[in-house]
Amino acid sequence: MAVRDSGSLLIGLLLLFHTWRAWAAVEVSMEDRVEVFRGDTARITCMYKSEDDVGGITIMWLYATRSGERQNIYFQDSNMKIVSQGTPFTNRINMSSSDASREVVLTIKDVQLADELDFICFVKSLTAGEGEGRTKLKVFETPKHPTIEVVPSGVSVTEDSPSKIGVCEVKNGFPKPNITWYRDKTPLRTIPDEVTVTSSRTIESSGLFSVRSELSMKVQKSDKDALFYCEITFYIPGGMRMIETSHVNITVFYPPTAVSVWVESPKGKIKEGDSVELHCHDNGNIASELAIVHGNDDYSLENNVLVLDNVTRGASGVYQCTSLDMDTLINVSGNVTLSVNFLDPAVVTPKESMMLAQGQELKATCNALSSLQTHTAWFKDGQEILKGHTLILKDATFDTAGTYVCVVTVPEIEDMETRGSLHVNVKGPPEIMKLDNTEIEVNFEKSVELSCVAKGFPAPDITWTTSDGKPVKATSHENTEKGTRSVVSVKVTSDLTVFCNASNDYGADAMTYRIKATTQTTTQATTTTSTTISTPTVNTETVDPPEKNKTGTGGTGVIIAVIITCVLLLAILGSVLYFLYKKGKICGRSGKKDLTKEKSKKDNTVVEMKSDNTEEAILLGVNGEKQLSSDQ
Numbered sequence: 001m002a003v004r005d006s007g008s009l010l011i012g013l014l015l016l017f018h019t020w021r022a023w024a025a026v027e028v029s030m031e032d033r034v035e036v037f038r039g040d041t042a043r044i045t046c047m048y049k050s051e052d053d054v055g056g057i058t059i060m061w062l063y064a065t066r067s068g069e070r071q072n073i074y075f076q077d078s079n080m081k082i083v084s085q086g087t088p089f090t091n092r093i094n095m096s097s098s099d100a101s102r103e104v105v106l107t108i109k110d111v112q113l114a115d116e117l118d119f120i121c122f123v124k125s126l127t128a129g130e131g132e133g134r135t136k137l138k139v140f141e142t143p144k145h146p147t148i149e150v151v152p153s154g155v156s157v158t159e160d161s162p163s164k165i166g167v168c169e170v171k172n173g174f175p176k177p178n179i180t181w182y183r184d185k186t187p188l189r190t191i192p193d194e195v196t197v198t199s200s201r202t203i204e205s206s207g208l209f210s211v212r213s214e215l216s217m218k219v220q221k222s223d224k225d226a227l228f229y230c231e232i233t234f235y236i237p238g239g240m241r242m243i244e245t246s247h248v249n250i251t252v253f254y255p256p257t258a259v260s261v262w263v264e265s266p267k268g269k270i271k272e273g274d275s276v277e278l279h280c281h282d283n284g285n286i287a288s289e290l291a292i293v294h295g296n297d298d299y300s301l302e303n304n305v306l307v308l309d310n311v312t313r314g315a316s317g318v319y320q321c322t323s324l325d326m327d328t329l330i331n332v333s334g335n336v337t338l339s340v341n342f343l344d345p346a347v348v349t350p351k352e353s354m355m356l357a358q359g360q361e362l363k364a365t366c367n368a369l370s371s372l373q374t375h376t377a378w379f380k381d382g383q384e385i386l387k388g389h390t391l392i393l394k395d396a397t398f399d400t401a402g403t404y405v406c407v408v409t410v411p412e413i414e415d416m417e418t419r420g421s422l423h424v425n426v427k428g429p430p431e432i433m434k435l436d437n438t439e440i441e442v443n444f445e446k447s448v449e450l451s452c453v454a455k456g457f458p459a460p461d462i463t464w465t466t467s468d469g470k471p472v473k474a475t476s477h478e479n480t481e482k483g484t485r486s487v488v489s490v491k492v493t494s495d496l497t498v499f500c501n502a503s504n505d506y507g508a509d510a511m512t513y514r515i516k517a518t519t520q521t522t523t524q525a526t527t528t529t530s531t532t533i534s535t536p537t538v539n540t541e542t543v544d545p546p547e548k549n550k551t552g553t554g555g556t557g558v559i560i561a562v563i564i565t566c567v568l569l570l571a572i573l574g575s576v577l578y579f580l581y582k583k584g585k586i587c588g589r590s591g592k593k594d595l596t597k598e599k600s601k602k603d604n605t606v607v608e609m610k611s612d613n614t615e616e617a618i619l620l621g622v623n624g625e626k627q628l629s630s631d632q
């Protein structure tokens with residue numbers, strides 16, 4: 001029993017020893033993995049430790065398929081080196097060994113994807129047993145440059161579900177590369193209802209991987225400025241690498257959220273009659289319809305512009321521009337307030353015409369309704385007499401009479417002006433403008449022109465009478481704003497008193513001319529002279545231009561009259577001379593007298609001489625009897 005027991009113990013120990021020797025005698029060490037690009041050469045090193053000398057060592061290289069099957073590819077012992085025939089490695093492997101360091105290196109040329117296998121180095125010692133180690137061979141392929149494509153038609157922010165943004169693709173990588181989407185610098189991951197990233201992988205016939213990733217998301221308006229790209233990550237021997245696609249932006253369609261509407265022209269204040277241009281814009285980028293509503297008026301716009309011609313105050317108010325998105329029927333609007341300024345016609349009170357009594361006071365106002373501050377001034381005879389809209393005329397005299405014009409302007413807007421006028425008449429008895437000297441000496445048988453100017457309202461009647469009560473017919477009679485002017489021509493045959501009587505409803509005034517008939521003075525060498533009386537002009541300081549021009553035309557009339565007279569005189573002279581010649585009684589003195597008589601009869605034309613009438617004077621002199629100055 002004891003012997004049996006000890007015998008079995010020995011056998012057990014022997015067995016144990018044997019196994020330990022076999023298991024522990026050859027120690028093989030190898031790298032876990034060897035990484036290499038496809039097509040490159042892989043080197044798998046196998047190191048072993050054994051007490052045997054090299055001569056007793058057998059080395060085998062095998063690979064293990066994924067199912068675990070082993071396939072011998074190389075054999076070497078002290079006698080031979082054999083590459084197994086008919087394996088995928090037959091022509092691509094070699095082995096080098098260094099006996100001193102107990103190291104063998106399996107070299108695999110032109111590594112293929114299918115070479116991604118476990119390689120086993122099996123070492124067997126003649127005396128010390130055997131050992132093996134294994135190394136994974138990893139094969140890599142850098143993928144082709146990735147591409148990105150975004151939907152060219154653009155994306156609308158109004159979509160309810162995520163819309164397709166684009167596709168990234170990377171081809172021919174090994175092992176499978178990964179694709180990550182980025183929006184600006186932020187990676188995009190699937191978020192339900194917001195972002196969807198779907199990736200798909202294809203294995204090419206070459207065994208390489210191609211990956212395609214599609215991004216869908218709900219876009220916001222801000223995405224129009226975002227840059228999208230994909231990052232591709234993939235492994236390479238000894239690490240990982242990444243490449244990016246180009247960065248692209250997407251077209252985002254967004255409906256407007258605001259509308260702005262404004263007056264493009266005119267700049268500044270608007271007045272009635274202006275042409276107003278309204279512009280309307282929304283901040284969306286989709287085709288939306290713009291329309292403007294003002295009160296009950298609807299306007300459609302042309303190129304976002306609405307022109308209102310010849311506006312009136314009724315065009316004032318709020319203009320609401322609405323942008324309507326035809327797809328979503330969402331509308332947004334904006335307002336602008338237009339204010340059309342106006343200036344109504346001036347209203348003068350009292351109206352148009354006013355009759356005052358002398359000494360009376362008149363208060364007149366001039367008002368024009370305007371949307372803006374106005375400025376009013378009163379003018380008389382072109383001179384500004386007052387600023388402000390109330391005109392007060394105190395203590396009316398005939399000089400107060402006239403036309404008052406009020407001008408209302410709007411200082412803020414050029415060319416806005418309205419005018420009103422008021423005619424003021426001052427009623428009262430006539431006042432004749434008295435002359436300094438009404439005692440006149442006039443050559444016997446000469447005509448004299450007398451004038452009389454009377455103010456007063458109603459316009460006075462002017463009558464002329466001689467002292468013996470005979471009426472004298474006026475040669476001219478005119479009513480001006482300055483008064484009534486009447487002129488008579490009187491032939492002086494003896495001393496004479498002439499009355500100018502002016503009268504109206506309120507009274508009468510009179511002026512008396514005393515005319516002394518004189519005989520021809522010695523200085524009057526000529527036979528014919530024309531006598532004129534310098535008649536009072538109406539208010540010489542304020543003579544109006546039209547009056548000046550009136551005298552101008554009167555002057556030409558006089559010239560024509562003088563010429564006609566001269567022609568007549570020459571005709572008479574000729575006929576008289578002829579008559580005398582026929583009678584044979586040519587006698588200087590009597591002839592001259594006759595001539596004088598005849599001529600003075602015709603010479604009724606009287607010129608109103610004024611300081612600036614030298615031309616007339618000269619003409620008169622020349623046409624008369626070579627005399628420049630007459631006896632005036």
Ligand SMILES: *[C@@H]1O[C@H](CO)[C@@H](O)[C@H](O)[C@H]1NC(C)=O
Pocket residue numbers: 091092093094095109
């Ligand atoms: C293996 O190595 C030998 C000697 O270095 C060389 O002649 C041969 O071409 C190599 N074979 C391969 C497949 O590399």
Ligand SMILES: *[C@@H]1O[C@H](CO)[C@@H](O)[C@H](O)[C@H]1NC(C)=O
Pocket residue numbers: 176177178233234235240
């Ligand atoms: C790709 O993604 C998978 C799953 O997230 C990950 O396990 C793998 O390491 C990634 N590969 C690279 C190259 O990033």
Ligand SMILES: *[C@@H]1O[C@H](CO)[C@@H](O)[C@H](O)[C@H]1NC(C)=O
Pocket residue numbers: 248249250
């Ligand atoms: C966005 O794309 C448009 C053309 O689609 C281009 O004109 C624009 O420059 C791009 N903007 C940026 C920031 O890349």
Ligand SMILES: *[C@@H]1O[C@H](CO)[C@@H](O)[C@H](O)[C@H]1NC(C)=O
Pocket residue numbers: 273310312
């Ligand atoms: C402008 O409108 C006013 C009033 O409606 C009218 O009298 C005037 O003739 C118009 N002017 C033009 C140029 O149309």
Ligand SMILES: *[C@@H]1O[C@H](CO)[C@@H](O)[C@H](O)[C@H]1NC(C)=O
Pocket residue numbers: 322324330331
């Ligand atoms: C604009 O939208 C409102 C409701 O939001 C609607 O009542 C109105 O009729 C719309 N206007 C137009 C022109 O569609």
Ligand SMILES: *[C@@H]1O[C@H](CO)[C@@H](O)[C@H](O)[C@H]1NC(C)=O
Pocket residue numbers: 318320334335
């Ligand atoms: C624009 O005007 C319309 C009508 O005049 C008014 O109902 C609306 O509130 C205004 N909108 C704004 C933003 O002022």
Ligand SMILES: *[C@@H]1O[C@H](CO)[C@@H](O)[C@H](O)[C@H]1NC(C)=O
Pocket residue numbers: 463465499500501510511
């Ligand atoms: C004209 O006035 C004078 C002087 O006042 C007066 O004597 C004469 O009667 C008046 N004649 C007429 C017709 O009124």
Ligand SMILES: *[C@@H]1O[C@H](CO)[C@@H](O)[C@H](O)[C@H]1NC(C)=O
Pocket residue numbers: 545546549
């Ligand atoms: C007077 O008449 C002349 C031409 O006859 C003209 O040139 C001038 O302007 C007129 N003067 C006035 C104040 O009307």
